[in-house]
Amino acid sequence: MTKPVPPVGTKRICSACAAKFYDLDKRPVVCPKCAAEQTGSTAIVS
Numbered sequence: 001m002t003k004p005v006p007p008v009g010t011k012r013i014c015s016a017c018a019a020k021f022y023d024l025d026k027r028p029v030v031c032p033k034c035a036a037e038q039t040g041s042t043a044i045v046s
């Protein structure tokens with residue numbers, strides 16, 4: 001049993017409210033919590 005992995009894009013931390021979210025590979029990246037547009041490098045490398 002193999003479930004398809006949904007595309008989640010890059011994990012990020014909002015530069016405005018510090019919420020963690022996935023950008024879903026959309027551009028521009030907008031925080032789902034506060035709607036702040038993410039500029040610069042907010043990607044989490046783990």
Ligand SMILES: [Zn+2]
Binds near residue numbers: 014018
């Ligand atoms: Zn935010």
